Amino acid sequence: MSVTEAVSRANGAVSGLGSMVVLGEVSGFRGPNARSGHCYFTLKDDQSSMSVIVWRGIYQACGFTLKDGMSLLMTGSFDVYGASGKLSFKAASLRLQGEGLLRQRVAELARRLEREGLMDPARKRPIPPFCTRVAVVTSLSGSVIDDVKRTLARRNPLVEILASNCSVQGDQAPATIVRALRRAAAARPDVILLVRGGGSFEDLMCFNDETLARAVASCPVPVVTGIGHEPDTSICDMVADRRQSTPSTAAESVAPPLDELVSVIHERERRMRVTLERWSRDVGARLDATDRLMRKDVRASLDARAAAVSALATRRCLASPLASLEGREESLSMTEERLHATLPRVLTRRRQDLEGRALRLRSLSGRLLRPFDAQVVRAASSLEALSPLKVLSRGYAIVRDARGRVVGGADQLLVGDEVSLRLGRGSATAVVRKLSQT
Structure with a gap:
């Protein structure tokens, strides 16, 4: 039998085992491969180990990052690689178990809170550089509270310590810590220390609670955490205003030494x-x-004012006021003499001029009015001929009744009516005694 046949027969026998579910711990993790994206590692327990291959698509679909120490529950089957005859387990699905599953849940919660901005450094408040009142939220039955008190007393004995008791492990711990935070914040300290000693990942799971994380982020007083040891990082550490690796370093960070x-x-x-x-x-x-x-300014101002006063003093009107008046008087006297000498001559010339003009007007008026004298005479003759008084002068009269209306005929009068007569010279009043139509 050749090697190829032997390997093929072994692969057939292994394939006959079918799909199976295997629980183990990841060790020697390598991947994803830069070119293929596949992952390679060893899955082991206390007594045995086996090589595992996770194809790129399977790894991308699992939803978490593989690393050494994780507890995995894998579904898959064995396969013998023909080129090397190596037996490997090809994973078809991956699920975290135990601490690995808890870490996956914590990572998902951390990503969600980070998207909400609870871990944003800009949101976190500054810690006062010199804290005089420090509230400590922890279990009063453990040694942590004593370590914190000793640290604070050693560095600055003037710091006032307020202790708020709570449970720091177990399913009920998050609720008790939230209540302890509220009691501590109500006392209005400068800062709150949320501290706990070291422990396993499961022991510290209460500090990964979402309700507690939101209570820490919304606390009105700045919160400093010191949970576990250096490698331990919880959700509360991420949302706190300051994170320290241990309770002692947390106490040191809020209480500078007295000599400092x-x-x-x-x-x-x-x-x-x-x-x-x-x-x-x-x-x-x-x-x-x-x-x-x-x-300098006052001296310059005084010099300017002195110069102005000196300039005013040189004026004749100020230096000798009577001299100005005397000059005016002399000028007025000379003006008066000139007027007395000039006025008679001026008046004589004016009178002669007016007399000449009057003479010319008299001679001109006769010549100007002469052409109009004949016209006036003719118009007067025409007016006199047309005047009713001319007719009356020949013996006629104008008769008016009692109302002053001109009577044109006898039919307008009655016997006994009083009438007025306008004669050529004067007027008269008469009473009608008799009427005749002819």
């Missing part, structure tokens, strides 16, 4: 003294400069 505080105070005092001295020198220099400028 004294050094800081002395250094700040020195810097304040230097700053005040520099400020005093600067202010003194500015005051001196301002004084020089003010003196």
Whole structure:
């Protein structure tokens, strides 16, 4: 029998085993391969191990990242590779078991809270540099509270410690921690320490609770966590305002040593003294400069005003007010003399001019009105001929009744009516005694 036949017969025998479910721990993980994307590792228990191949598609569909130490529940079948005769288990599906499953759930919760922004550094609050009131949320029955107290007392005995008891392990622990956080926040400390000693991943699972994580993120007081040891990182560590690896380092981070505080105070005092001295020198220099400028400005202003006063003093009206009046008086006298000498001549010329103009007007008026005299005479003759008074002068009269209307015929009158007569010269009143139509 050839090697090929032997390997083929072995592969047939192995294939006859069919699909099976295997539980084991991942070891020697290699992958995904840069070219193919397949993963290779050994699955082992306390007594045995086997080589495992996970194709790229199977690994991408599992939803988690494989690493050494994970507990896996795999479904698949054995296969003998013809080229080397090596027996391998080809996985068809992967599921986490035990701690691996818990880690997968924690990772999913962490990704969801990160998408909501609870782990955003910009959301986290700064821790006061000098805390005087520190609340500690932990189990009072363990040694952690004593370690924290010793650390705080050693570094700064002036820090006031407020302890809030809670359970730090088990299914009921998250609810008790949430209540302890609320009690601690109600006391209004400068910071809250959420601490617990080391333990297994399962022991620390209560600090991966979603409700507790949201309570830590929404706490009105900054929260510093110190949970487990250096490699341990919980959801509460991720959403807290500051994460420390252990309870002791958490206490140290919020309580600087007393000698360090004294050094800081002395250094700040020195810097304040230097700053005040520099400020005093600067202010003194500015005051001196301002004084020089003010003196210069005042001197220049006074000099300008003195020059203005001197210029005013040289004016004749101010230097000798009577001289100005005397000059005006002399000028007025000369003007009066000129007027007395000039007015008679001016008046004589004006009178002669007016007399000449009057003479010319008289001579011109006769010549201008002469052509119109004949027209006026003719118009007057025509008016006199047409005047009713001319007719009345020949013996006629105008008769008016009592209403003042002109009577044109006898039919307008009655016997006894009083009428008025307009004669050529004067007027008369008469009473009708008799009427005749002819």
